[in-house]
Structure formats: structure tokens, C-alpha cells
Amino acid sequence: MASTRPIVQQNRGEAGADVGGVKQKKVVGEGRNRRALGDIGNLVPQVNRPITRSFCAQLLANAQAAATENSKKQMAIPAEGVLAGKGGKEAALPLPPKPAHQKKVAVKPKPEAVIVISSSETEQVKREKPNRKKAIEASSSKKKGQTLTSTLTARSKAVCGLNNKPMAQIVNIDAADATNELAAVEYVEDMYKFYKEAESESHVYDYMDFQPEINQKMRAILVDWLIEVHHKFELSPETLYLTVNIVDRYLASTMATRRELQLLGISAMLLASKYEEIWAPEVNDFVCISDRAYSHQQVLVMEKKVLGGLEWNLTVPTPYVFLVRFIKASLPNEPDVNNMTFFLAELGMMNYATVMYCPSMVAASAVYGARCTLNKTPRWNDTLKLHTGFSEARLLDCAKLLVGFHSTAAENKLRVIYRKYSNPERGAVALLPPAKSLLPAANN
Structure with missing residues (x-):
């Protein structure tokens, strides 16, 4: 090459060569230094020099020799170095001779290794996942079963005899009015909670x-x-x-x-x-x-x-406010239950003896008395207990009072309510016999 040509000539020149009539001694020293760098360049290939086919063949031979050494456990013959020829050119080296007594052995990965790496480990992980889930669930359930709270709850239920009691069936009485804006389903519970406090x-x-x-x-x-x-x-x-x-x-x-x-x-x-x-x-x-x-x-x-x-206070919860809600909770909603409930409630409103009871209790007792009179089963359920706030035992006294008014309504001189509910338009519920189980004679 044109750039390296003068350098080669300087390396081959003698010390004291004339360049333009003047001897240059330092050029000789530089030539020696360049010769040493040239020797180093023969051992370490320059970066700009491309890898030749012979060098690739040498690398392939070295790889085959290493594979043969691992498989047959024999020593491989090392390859000779790459020497630089004249003018900085490389000399191609011959491939190492193959032994006559050795056969070419193709090195292939073992199939067992492939199976172990790819399939068995994944299958083992897949099999372990459900087993781990079951173990975690079993341990969690075991821990839950061993807590002190669950033990005390189970003992209290056993003492009260609640182990065999079925779960409470509470019906959502406002489900049918979910799309009715006038029903105010979102606020009805808060409204009746306020009525209970205000009564x-x-x-x-x-x-x-x-x-x-x-x-x-x-x-x-x-x-x-x-x-x-x-x-x-x-x-x-x-x-x-x-x-x-x-x-x-x-x-x-x-x-x-x-x-x-x-x-x-x-x-x-x-x-x-x-x-x-x-x-x-x-x-x-x-x-x-x-x-x-x-x-x-x-x-x-x-x-x-x-x-x-009254201090201008007319916004008060009357028995009618609770009657509407409690009748709705008395499922199924039947006309005879509605008429009988209002009949008993108006009888209680006319008689002064019911003044001692709060409006919500009078309304709940009217519903309970109506269900007993019409032989509805069950007489009182968890849905009514939830919405009324009264148990069956608390309503017995007031309900007996209302049913007693029903038993004497036909003989009473004040017969406006009796005639009103003897009309077929109101189911003629006043003509029905009162609930015998709530009459005083039945309890004696």
C-alpha cells in the first residue's frame, strides 16, 4: 500500500542512508522500533485486518479438536500460529491432519438432558401448583378452626341450641321498587330509623x-x-x-x-x-x-x-306510617291481610287502652294479630322482626288487646268501624272469627 511502502523501505534501509544529501541517524532508530512493532503486529492481528478463510478454518479445526478431546479424552494437536509473510501479508496454514484410526464423531446433545430441562420441570411445577393451593387452603382452614373466637362461638351456639337452626331467610322487601323514584328506596331505611327515634x-x-x-x-x-x-x-x-x-x-x-x-x-x-x-x-x-x-x-x-x-308541630310519626311499612314486610302482600290489619289498627285507635303503646308497636301488633286471625304461617318471621324491631314475645300483650276488641266489635254500640270493614269492598274481614289463640279464654 502507498502509506506503508515508505515505512518498509526505511526498515530495510541501512543506517546513514542519504535523504536529500543528509544522513538521518534517527531514521535507523525509528526503523528498528517499527520492526519491533511489526513483530508484535504479527502475533496480535490488527483490528482493521479482516479474518481470512484460513483463519476461520483454523478456528473450526480447534473446535473439532476440543470436541474430540472431550468425547474421546485424548489430547488434541495444537495448531501453529499465523505468520506474516513479506509485505505484511498473511500466509495460509494447512488444516491439521486427521488421525487415521479415529472416526469422526458428531457431538449431539443428549435427549435425556432436553427432556429434563424442557418437559419434566414444567410438568413438575404444574403438578405442584394445585398441591400447593390445597395445602394452603387446608392450613388456612385448620388455622381458622383453631381460633379461640370460633371455639367460643361454637360453644355458645351449642349451649343455646342453635346448631340445628336453619339460617335466617330475610327478604329484600324493596327489591320490586328499585326503579320507582317515589319509593325512595335509597333513604327508606334511614327514614324509618328517624321515625323510631321521633315517636x-x-x-x-x-x-x-x-x-x-x-x-x-x-x-x-x-x-x-x-x-x-x-x-x-x-x-x-x-x-x-x-x-x-x-x-x-x-x-x-x-x-x-x-x-x-x-x-x-x-x-x-x-x-x-x-x-x-x-x-x-x-x-x-x-x-x-x-x-x-x-x-x-x-x-x-x-x-x-x-x-x-302543639307548638305548630304536626310532623309526627303516626301508626299509619308504620302500618304501610310493616304490611309490606308481611309477605306475600295479600288484600285480606291488609284489610284485617287496618281493621285492628282502627279498633285500637278508637279505644283508649292502646294509648300506652307507641305507634310502631300498635302497628306491628295489628300485623301480628291479622296474621294470627287469618292463620298465616309462620305468624312472625325474621323479615318482620328486622323491619318492625319487635319480637313475637313483645307483641303478645298489645296483639291480645286488639283481638279482644275484634271479638266484641259486633256487640259494641259504636259500630262505625265494624260496618266499614263488613263491606265486601274491604274483604268483609270484620265478619271473620277472631284469633282464638290470642283471646283471654284460650289462655286460661
């Missing part, structure tokens, strides 16, 4: 001892007449229950005369109608239905007096 604030206790001119019989006559007026005006059930609640709360806070009792009933129904009805009756309607015993002005004055005595 104690508006609960009326025994007040007859503080009324000198009014007794229980007068109150029953007034309620019986109000139910008839309510039926003639075709008002909603909420209005009737709120009317009786207003009367009781006013009498519990203020003394009233005998002459004002009917006026109190008219004013209470007027207030309840304004609160519950879309089209409430007018004052003149109540004056006319009372046979003009009171004037228009007297009704307005009593209305204002009642609102002052």
Missing part, C-alpha cells in the same frame, strides 16, 4: 286523670264519629290517624271541657286535612256536618288554640 318525643301517655270533664267513653264516641266524617269526606288514611294524634296530644297538654270536645275534633281534622290532603274541606263543611253546633268563628279560634298548644 318517643310525640308519644302520648295516660292523660285521662288530668281531664276532669272527659273520660275514655267520651273519647271513644268522638273517634267513632270522626271516622264516620272521614269516610263521608273521602279523605286519605293519613288524615284520620293524624287527626286522632292531634286530639290526644292536645288533651295531654291542655284541659278541655265536655262542650269543646266535638269542636276539638272538628278543628283537629281541619288541620290534618290542610296538612295531608291536596283539596282540604272548608270550614263551612265541618260546620254543616256538626249540625251547626259551632260557628265559623269558633272553629277558627279553636284551630289557632290547638296549633299553639
Whole structure:
């Protein structure tokens, strides 16, 4: 090559050669140094020099020799080095001679090794996975079974005799109203929780001892007449229950005369109608239905007096609020159960003896008495217990009282409720025999 040509000539030149008429001694030294570098270059191939076919053949021979040494355990003949020829060119070396007594042995991987690496280990891992899962589940269940809490729970169930008791079947009574926005399914539980807390604030206790001119019989006559007026005006059930609640709360806070009792009933129904009805009756309607015993002005004055005595608080949970919910929990929803429940509830509302019970208990007892009267099985279930908050044992006293009113309704002089529920439109439930299991004679 043109670049290396002068260097080769310098290496071969003698010391003291003239270059342009001047002897260069240092050139000789440089030539020796380059000769030494050239020898080193013969041992270590330069980076820019390509690998020739002979060198590849030498590498292949070395690989075959190493394979033969491993297989036959014989010493391989080492290959000679690569010498540089003149002008820096490589000289091709012949391949090492093959021994005559040795046969060419093809080195192949053992099939056993392939099977062990690829298949057996994966199969072993696959087989171990379910076994490990079973072992973990067994150990976890064993640990759970050995906890102190589970042991104490099992002992308490055994003592109470609950081991053989089937699991509670609680029905979601709001599932059918999931798409009904008016049902307020998302808030209904919170609403009735609030009603349960608020009913104690508006609960009326025994007040007859503080009324000198009014007794229980007068109150029953007034309620019986109000139910008839309510039926003639075709008002909603909420209005009737709120009317009786207003009367009781006013009498519990203020003394009233005998002459004002009917006026109190008219004013209470007027207030309840304004609160519950879309089209409430007018004052003149109540004056006319009372046979003009009171004037228009007297009704307005009593209305204002009642609102002052109640501190304008008309938002209270009445028995009707709980009746709607508890009847819904009494599955299946049958018309005869609904009519019998309202029949017993109105009998209890007319009689003063039920004032001592809170509205939710009166409603739950009416549902329980209706199921007993109609021979519904079971009489009380876990769904009713959950939504009412009362067990069967707690409802027995109030339910017996309501069924007792049913047994004497046909002979009572106040027959408005009896006639109302003797109508076939209401299932004629008043004509059915009362529940014998809840009558006092059956318990003696």
C-alpha cells in the first residue's frame, strides 16, 4: 500500500542512508522500533485486518479438536500460529491432519438432558401448583378452626341450641321498587330509623286523670264519629290517624271541657286535612256536618288554640306510617291481610287502652294479630322482626288487646268501624272469627 511502502523501505534501509544529501541517524532508530512493532503486529492481528478463510478454518479445526478431546479424552494437536509473510501479508496454514484410526464423531446433545430441562420441570411445577393451593387452603382452614373466637362461638351456639337452626331467610322487601323514584328506596331505611327515634318525643301517655270533664267513653264516641266524617269526606288514611294524634296530644297538654270536645275534633281534622290532603274541606263543611253546633268563628279560634298548644308541630310519626311499612314486610302482600290489619289498627285507635303503646308497636301488633286471625304461617318471621324491631314475645300483650276488641266489635254500640270493614269492598274481614289463640279464654 502507498502509506506503508515508505515505512518498509526505511526498515530495510541501512543506517546513514542519504535523504536529500543528509544522513538521518534517527531514521535507523525509528526503523528498528517499527520492526519491533511489526513483530508484535504479527502475533496480535490488527483490528482493521479482516479474518481470512484460513483463519476461520483454523478456528473450526480447534473446535473439532476440543470436541474430540472431550468425547474421546485424548489430547488434541495444537495448531501453529499465523505468520506474516513479506509485505505484511498473511500466509495460509494447512488444516491439521486427521488421525487415521479415529472416526469422526458428531457431538449431539443428549435427549435425556432436553427432556429434563424442557418437559419434566414444567410438568413438575404444574403438578405442584394445585398441591400447593390445597395445602394452603387446608392450613388456612385448620388455622381458622383453631381460633379461640370460633371455639367460643361454637360453644355458645351449642349451649343455646342453635346448631340445628336453619339460617335466617330475610327478604329484600324493596327489591320490586328499585326503579320507582317515589319509593325512595335509597333513604327508606334511614327514614324509618328517624321515625323510631321521633315517636318517643310525640308519644302520648295516660292523660285521662288530668281531664276532669272527659273520660275514655267520651273519647271513644268522638273517634267513632270522626271516622264516620272521614269516610263521608273521602279523605286519605293519613288524615284520620293524624287527626286522632292531634286530639290526644292536645288533651295531654291542655284541659278541655265536655262542650269543646266535638269542636276539638272538628278543628283537629281541619288541620290534618290542610296538612295531608291536596283539596282540604272548608270550614263551612265541618260546620254543616256538626249540625251547626259551632260557628265559623269558633272553629277558627279553636284551630289557632290547638296549633299553639302543639307548638305548630304536626310532623309526627303516626301508626299509619308504620302500618304501610310493616304490611309490606308481611309477605306475600295479600288484600285480606291488609284489610284485617287496618281493621285492628282502627279498633285500637278508637279505644283508649292502646294509648300506652307507641305507634310502631300498635302497628306491628295489628300485623301480628291479622296474621294470627287469618292463620298465616309462620305468624312472625325474621323479615318482620328486622323491619318492625319487635319480637313475637313483645307483641303478645298489645296483639291480645286488639283481638279482644275484634271479638266484641259486633256487640259494641259504636259500630262505625265494624260496618266499614263488613263491606265486601274491604274483604268483609270484620265478619271473620277472631284469633282464638290470642283471646283471654284460650289462655286460661
